[in-house]
Amino acid sequence: MDSHVSYFFWDLLNYLINGLTQGSIYALVALGYTMVFGIIKLINFAHGEFFMIGAFIGYYCILSGMPFALAMPVAMIGSGIVAVIIERIVYRPIRHAGRIPALITALGISLFFQYAGQMIIGADPKAFPSSIENKTYQLGEVYFSTSQILIVTSSLILMLFLYWLVNFTKMGKAMRATSYNMKAAELMGIDTNKIISFTFFVGAAFAGAAGVLVGLHYGTVDPMMGMIPGLKAFVAAVLGGIGIIPGAVLGGLVLGVAENLVVGFWMATYRDAIAFTILIIILLFKPSGLLGVNRREKV
Amino acid sequence: MTNFKRGLALALTLTALIFSGCNKQKEESATAAAAPVTNLDEIVIGAVFPMTGPIATYGQESVNGINLALKSLNETGVKGKKIRIVVQDNKGEPVESANAVRKLIEVDKVQAIIGSVASSNTLAGAPIAQQSGVPLMTPASTNETVTQTGDYISRSCFTDAFQGVVMAKFAYETLGKKKAVIIIDNSSDYSRGLASVFRAKFTEMGGQVVSNDNDTTYTQKDTDFRSLLQKVKRADPDVIFLPGYYTEVGLMIKQARSMGMNMPFLGGDGWDSPKLQELAGEAINGNYISSHFSSEDSDPRVQQFVSEYEKAYGQKPGAMAALGYDGILVMADAIMRANSFSHADIRDAINSTKNYIGITGNITIDENRNAKKSAVVLETTVSGMKFKQKVNP
Structure with a gap:
């Protein structure tokens, strides 16, 4: 009986670590969803593709001999720029046409990148070059790898950076103002187009960072890789309360941990079914998400 | 959010319309195609x-x-x-x-x-x-x-009735393994079919399968198998049967080896792609599959x-x-x-x-x-599939 208790304890720790890793990825991607929604009320279904684009930029950078520490910022900037271009030539012209056209357009952009990627790069998964030594550490019966540590720490750093950016800089103030009331922000002399572009840039850069980290962690990238994390991140953003930045982080972590606990202790077959049931139950009791309160802090 | 829901409903209706249109077309031309x-x-x-x-x-x-x-x-x-x-x-x-x-x-x-x-x-x-x-x-x-x-x-x-039996025999007789876990790709008929043949033959010969068909599964396009593998490891098998496709198999074996799971993984022809080696790297050594053909065959x-x-x-x-x-x-x-x-x-x-x-x-x-x-049993190594044995029906 004693060994069962310690088994349970070790297993639980393993599941929590795996959940935290996956959850950090969901959270990083969810941040972009939530920021873009916060500022222009657009559910950007193409967001998962910025994750994929970041992963591929990282892939080609590392293939060409760049060290990982440099490839990641390059991938972030790269997918940020792609997002800004997409916002400028696709979303901006239809911004005032209402939400539905924008939503459908976002779906179209998502499919465009998935299939253009398959055409240009090829559909088969590519092995991500291991540019850093991915060691596995063992503590008691808990296993974790260098890439897992890297994912959790870099997510944490990026999230703290975002917190600082939104709350303590002039740019952040302008973002919050634009989110709160775009017309009033314009009257105050804020160039809201610039702010929206910047929001897209930051959101996509975070997704790009997540893409590179995922490539490194699992060792594979392919043009369809953005679909599932994009969907899960959307769920995470809604779970935490869409438009609320800490909500995206919390939602991502809750979803990641819940999935791994279901797989570990219960039936793996029903992983997504159970994870999504949790979502539905939470939304039944708190329709605005975990952190959704009356006084919203949007961006 | 109401706008969003309305959008979804609209999209669904459109899709339904398109599909029903296709069906009508099909009925009309079915007779023409049969001629x-x-x-x-x-x-x-x-x-x-x-x-x-x-x-x-x-x-x-x-x-x-x-x-x-x-x-x-x-x-x-x-x-x-x-x-x-x-x-x-x-x-x-x-x-x-x-x-x-x-x-x-x-x-x-x-x-x-x-x-x-x-x-x-x-x-x-x-x-x-x-x-x-x-x-x-x-x-x-x-x-x-x-x-x-x-x-x-x-x-x-x-068919899998043959392939599954080949691998069950190989596990029990050639490798001498007695305690197996089966990990199933839940989105694949191939995987479920092969798993049930393997289970039946392996237990019939006297082996033991210590996993339940719903507890140890994954879905195509999954990338993280660590929690699943932790559960498998706890069951302490001496062989793992993994009838899946190479993309997920490559990732899973790599993760398993990094968690200190060194028992052989067995699979079917779904593993047989050069991508497997690329994705799994060193971890692919020492596993076995059944397949249709070996490029090392001396014929x-x-x-x-x-x-x-x-x-x-x-x-x-x-x-x-x-x-x-x-x-x-x-x-x-x-x-x-x-x-x-x-x-x-x-x-x-x-x-x-x-x-x-x-x-x-x-x-x-x-x-x-x-x-x-006939089927062949191949050993997977970093440099490719090595011919192991040929099994006639």
Whole structure:
């Protein structure tokens, strides 16, 4: 009986670590969803593709001999720029046409990148070059790898950076103002187009960072890789309360941990079914998400 | 959020409308497709394969194999006609497969269809071919139920009932393993079918399977298996049977080895792709699979195929290339023997194939329209698949 208790304890720790890793990825991607929604009320279904684009930029950078520490910022900037271009030539012209056209357009952009990627790069998964030594550490019966540590720490750093950016800089103030009331922000002399572009840039850069980290962690990238994390991140953003930045982080972590606990202790077959049931139950009791309160802090 | 919901509803309605439109079209042209086409300058054969998506290398290899066979076949011609194939990409997805089969029958008016690879895909397209009365032969789908769709559906490869038994015997007798866990790809008919055959044979021989079919599963496109593997590790098996496809298998084995799980993993022909080595790296050493073909086979016919293939495509052929090659040759042989170019005559000729000597073995199509032929057991290593043993039916 004693060994069962310690088994349970070790297993639980393993599941929590795996959940935290996956959850950090969901959270990083969810941040972009939530920021873009916060500022222009657009559910950007193409967001998962910025994750994929970041992963591929990282892939080609590392293939060409760049060290990982440099490839990641390059991938972030790269997918940020792609997002800004997409916002400028696709979303901006239809911004005032209402939400539905924008939503459908976002779906179209998502499919465009998935299939253009398959055409240009090829559909088969590519092995991500291991540019850093991915060691596995063992503590008691808990296993974790260098890439897992890297994912959790870099997510944490990026999230703290975002917190600082939104709350303590002039740019952040302008973002919050634009989110709160775009017309009033314009009257105050804020160039809201610039702010929206910047929001897209930051959101996509975070997704790009997540893409590179995922490539490194699992060792594979392919043009369809953005679909599932994009969907899960959307769920995470809604779970935490869409438009609320800490909500995206919390939602991502809750979803990641819940999935791994279901797989570990219960039936793996029903992983997504159970994870999504949790979502539905939470939304039944708190329709605005975990952190959704009356006084919203949007961006 | 209400706007968002309205948008979703709109999208769904539109999709439903489009699909119902397609169905009407199909009813109208079904009769036209069933009429035999006899006067042709060329024989058009449809090919449904995953050219993109998670099992894309299977489609690409199969079509390479088919094209290689056609090159020499068309020099002489079949009954004085050339064979032309129309390749349709099914992206490795069942819905796309059904659409592809429908398009080939209604738009391209093909004489017969070859394809697909994944059993779930072939199963989605087969009923349409059966209803329209167009022969469909799969060169690579091994799930038992595929050919049970009807008399127009056949295959030129062995089935999982054979493959699963080969691996169960290999695990129990050759490796001497007694305690197995089965990890299933939940989105694949192939994986579920193979798993149940392995379970039955392994327990019948005296082995023990310590996993439940719902507890140790994953879904295609999953990338993180650590929690699943932790659970498997706790069950303490001495062998793991993993009937999946190479993309997920590669990742899973890599993660398992990094967690200190060193027991051998066994799989089926779903592993047989050069991508497996690329994705798993060093971790791939010391695992075993059953497959259709080994490029190390010393048979001169096999070696000739291997060198021709390498010359044409610059890489060693995998099992799917060999199966595609044999598949189209079996089909061409049937068209040669058929009384006419009508769909029914081609079907009868395919179904009566006897002792066709292919590079993947001697192909005889039995009364259930399955091929009886040998399997090989291969050891997976970083440098490729090493031939281990050949098992006859």
